[in-house]
Amino acid sequence: MPTMADVAERAGVSVATVSRALSGDRKRVSAGLLQRVLLAAEDLHYYPNNLARNMRFGSSRIFGLVISDIGNPFFTAVARGAEDVAQRHGYSLVLANTDESPEREASTLSAMAAERAAGVIVATTNESVEALRRLQSIGVPIVAVDRRIEGLPTDSVAVDNETAAYGAVTHLVRLGHRRIAMVGGPHDARTARERYLGYERAFRDHRLDLEPELFREGNFREAAALVHTRALLDLAEPPTAIFSVNNLTTIGVVKALRERGVRMPDQMSLVGFDDLPTAELLDPPLTVVQQPTYQMGAQAAELLVRRLDEPTATVEKVLLAGTLIVRGSTAAPPISATGGFHS
Amino acid sequence: MPTMADVAERAGVSVATVSRALSGDRKRVSAGLLQRVLLAAEDLHYYPNNLARNMRFGSSRIFGLVISDIGNPFFTAVARGAEDVAQRHGYSLVLANTDESPEREASTLSAMAAERAAGVIVATTNESVEALRRLQSIGVPIVAVDRRIEGLPTDSVAVDNETAAYGAVTHLVRLGHRRIAMVGGPHDARTARERYLGYERAFRDHRLDLEPELFREGNFREAAALVHTRALLDLAEPPTAIFSVNNLTTIGVVKALRERGVRMPDQMSLVGFDDLPTAELLDPPLTVVQQPTYQMGAQAAELLVRRLDEPTATVEKVLLAGTLIVRGSTAAPPISATGGFHS
DNA sequence: TTGTATGCGTTATCAA
DNA sequence: TTGATAACGCATACAA
Numbered sequence: 200m201p202t203m204a205d206v207a208e209r210a211g212v213s214v215a216t217v218s219r220a221l222s223g224d225r226k227r228v229s230a231g232l233l234q235r236v237l238l239a240a241e242d243l244h245y246y247p248n249n250l251a252r253n254m255r256f257g258s259s260r261i262f263g264l265v266i267s268d269i270g271n272p273f274f275t276a277v278a279r280g281a282e283d284v285a286q287r288h289g290y291s292l293v294l295a296n297t298d299e300s301p302e303r304e305a306s307t308l309s310a311m312a313a314e315r316a317a318g319v320i321v322a323t324t325n326e327s328v329e330a331l332r333r334l335q336s337i338g339v340p341i342v343a344v345d346r347r348i349e350g351l352p353t354d355s356v357a358v359d360n361e362t363a364a365y366g367a368v369t370h371l372v373r374l375g376h377r378r379i380a381m382v383g384g385p386h387d388a389r390t391a392r393e394r395y396l397g398y399e400r401a402f403r404d405h406r407l408d409l410e411p412e413l414f415r416e417g418n419f420r421e422a423a424a425l426v427h428t429r430a431l432l433d434l435a436e437p438p439t440a441i442f443s444v445n446n447l448t449t450i451g452v453v454k455a456l457r458e459r460g461v462r463m464p465d466q467m468s469l470v471g472f473d474d475l476p477t478a479e480l481l482d483p484p485l486t487v488v489q490q491p492t493y494q495m496g497a498q499a500a501e502l503l504v505r506r507l508d509e510p511t512a513t514v515e516k517v518l519l520a521g522t523l524i525v526r527g528s529t530a531a532p533p534i535s536a537t538g539g540f541h542s
Numbered sequence: 543m544p545t546m547a548d549v550a551e552r553a554g555v556s557v558a559t560v561s562r563a564l565s566g567d568r569k570r571v572s573a574g575l576l577q578r579v580l581l582a583a584e585d586l587h588y589y590p591n592n593l594a595r596n597m598r599f600g601s602s603r604i605f606g607l608v609i610s611d612i613g614n615p616f617f618t619a620v621a622r623g624a625e626d627v628a629q630r631h632g633y634s635l636v637l638a639n640t641d642e643s644p645e646r647e648a649s650t651l652s653a654m655a656a657e658r659a660a661g662v663i664v665a666t667t668n669e670s671v672e673a674l675r676r677l678q679s680i681g682v683p684i685v686a687v688d689r690r691i692e693g694l695p696t697d698s699v700a701v702d703n704e705t706a707a708y709g710a711v712t713h714l715v716r717l718g719h720r721r722i723a724m725v726g727g728p729h730d731a732r733t734a735r736e737r738y739l740g741y742e743r744a745f746r747d748h749r750l751d752l753e754p755e756l757f758r759e760g761n762f763r764e765a766a767a768l769v770h771t772r773a774l775l776d777l778a779e780p781p782t783a784i785f786s787v788n789n790l791t792t793i794g795v796v797k798a799l800r801e802r803g804v805r806m807p808d809q810m811s812l813v814g815f816d817d818l819p820t821a822e823l824l825d826p827p828l829t830v831v832q833q834p835t836y837q838m839g840a841q842a843a844e845l846l847v848r849r850l851d852e853p854t855a856t857v858e859k860v861l862l863a864g865t866l867i868v869r870g871s872t873a874a875p876p877i878s879a880t881g882g883f884h885s
Numbered sequence: 886t887t888g889t890a891t892g893c894g895t896t897a898t899c900a901a
Numbered sequence: 902t903t904g905a906t907a908a909c910g911c912a913t914a915c916a917a
Contacts (some may be wrong), residue, residue, distance in 0.1 A: 200680050213904045237730050246680055248596040269873040273898035282639055291653050294637035296625055310634050313592040337543050337589055453823055482825040556888045594910035
């Protein structure tokens with residue numbers, strides 16, 4: 200692996216000239232020498248060593264993106280947006296998946312700190328506030344996506360979960376539903392809480408009773424949603440509609456419905472938060488709240504480059520809107536809405 | 543950001559001692575000083591700078607994983623497997639998405655070279671052989687996953703595409719199908735070619751005529767598959783079954799079928815290569831060839847660490863088996879198998 | 886066991 | 902415009 204020194208020797212110039220010719224200001228070197236250097240580099244198959252460059256600058260040209268579930272299309276869409284913007288600004292995006300494990304999240308963030316990432320975007324549900332704080336304290340800017348970090352002021356981009364959830368539940372109410380269940384997420388996840396708040400507010404605004412048995416606190420995963428939905432169906436007076444807190448839980452709900460032979464939308468309406476790639480292929484196609492996922496990732500990356508440009512800019516909190524996509528899984532409730540499915 | 547020198551000063555020792563105490567052999571430093579150093583580091587909130595460490599060693603503790611479509615569940619599953627193994631061996635996994643763009647692939651590989659990745663796993667369809675060769679020439683080991691790289695001997699892990707495709711088509715033949723179409727992938731992609739070969743061999747073995755109009759060369763994308771399927775349905779004598787080359791094309795096929803109101807499995811059978819997360823939720827649930835995706839990623843990472851251990855080991859080519867999962871989208875062809883759908 | 890000194894490959898400062 | 906040289910932060914060969 201040839202270094203600049205080798206190139207310099209071959210070209211008969213100094214390393215400083217090589218450096219200037221290859222990376223730095225091409226203007227600050229005469230045309231003749233520039234040619235010689237380029238040729239020598241070519242001949243030797245010289246390749247720059249960024250490790251040294253990074254060390255010199257004290258940071259790498261890398262953005263870290265910490266996500267909690269790489270299998271979730273939501274996060275991959277965010278990653279897409281973030282990567283596009285990062286690339287455009289000359290940064291590489293390092294994707295780190297924590298699989299919902301707090302330990303992995305902490306160790307990942309440590310690694311980002313040690314590797315001196317230029318910036319970090321966190322899109323996780325668990326809160327490794329301590330690790331994040333340390334990261335910030337050594338000068339690595341952080342952007343939170345899909346949530347804000349409690350007790351740590353950072354730039355952030357998120358969806359207005361409450362309003363979107365409110366809209367989804369209101370849609371069900373307008374169709375005539377009164378018993379609307381929610382298969383929720385963990386209450387220590389801010390997004391889950393906000394979506395619950397929207398659900399609650401819709402009940403209040405439409406003068407419906409909030410029955411505790413109709414809300415199920417889950418964990419954003421399919422398996423738990425499956426179990427919760429079964430329980431919902433087993434109620435003496437089951438719901439006529441279900442609002443599901445995210446795309447994975449929506450899958451769980453659909454599976455439970457299928458398993459019990461409950462047909463959508465005539466026997467049960469379903470609206471899920473967050474879209475699924477195959478949502479329109481399902482039978483019926485699913486009504487969902489669509490999030491601007493790509494844009495969220497892109498904006499997050501933009502915030503990061505902005506922060507690097509002006510480290511002292513005021514903290515920005517971007518709030519985006521979700522969109523209700525009405526497809527086939529929602530309709531008016533059945534005429535006789537009582538009696539349950541266990542006949 | 544305090545450095546080792548700061549810690550050394552505060553602890554009243556030399557930087558060498560700090561280095562030994564913190565990273566190197568803890569045994570080579572007396573208990574008393576160890577304590578002092580640890581304390582000083584704690585007090586100063588010292589955090590190691592891996593950039594310097596990397597530079598010293600000439601390489602980083604990073605595995606690069608280059609994939610061509612981060613939205614494809616196949617690749618994310620591979621990534622999961624690779625990351626788990628990488629983490630276990632103390633490496634971070636850098637995920638780079640090229641979105642099928644050869645330019646992005648080349649620039650990504652350049653970045654990996656410049657950042658001196660410890661190793662790179664490539665799971666792309668386009669062949670940036672030149673960039674890969676350069677990477678290898680500067681000493682970065684490469685593992686190919688899902689394919690091999692033409693003209694570049696590297697460790698690799700792939701699925702026996704031909705055999706799996708053969709099995710899928712044979713399944714259709716056994717059900718009684720004679721007119722079996724294939725919505726294929728680009729012929730310059732090795733995996734697509736291999737799957738076509740399996741399709742072809744099944745025809746030969748079962749003494750069926752290979753009709754050119756039944757094979758459509760696509761591009762692994764949903765949109766093209768949609769168009770091809772429409773064309774297939776418009777044939778004077780349409781197929782009674784379709785074999786689809788990957789998960790994305792399968793979605794395209796399903797959409798076309800839906801749009802034309804062609805029912806599976808009674809009017810049309812479908813078997814897709816590669817599973818989909820929601821394949822069993824579709825109506826009917828899809829019959830597919832399942833690939834050991836997680837294992838592929840894990841094995842690829844294992845090959846990388848092995849290669850780093852013994853750089854001169856003989857090149858290993860791991861071949862894994864696909865598994866046919868028969869669900870609801872395949873059945874015997876309709877009695878009257880001719881006439882088309884345009885009545 | 887501890888400290889001194891050197892080098893890793895760049896970039897940037899300063900003279901020439 | 903070009904070159905010599907000093908950092909950058911860490912790990913280690915060698916000396917003490």
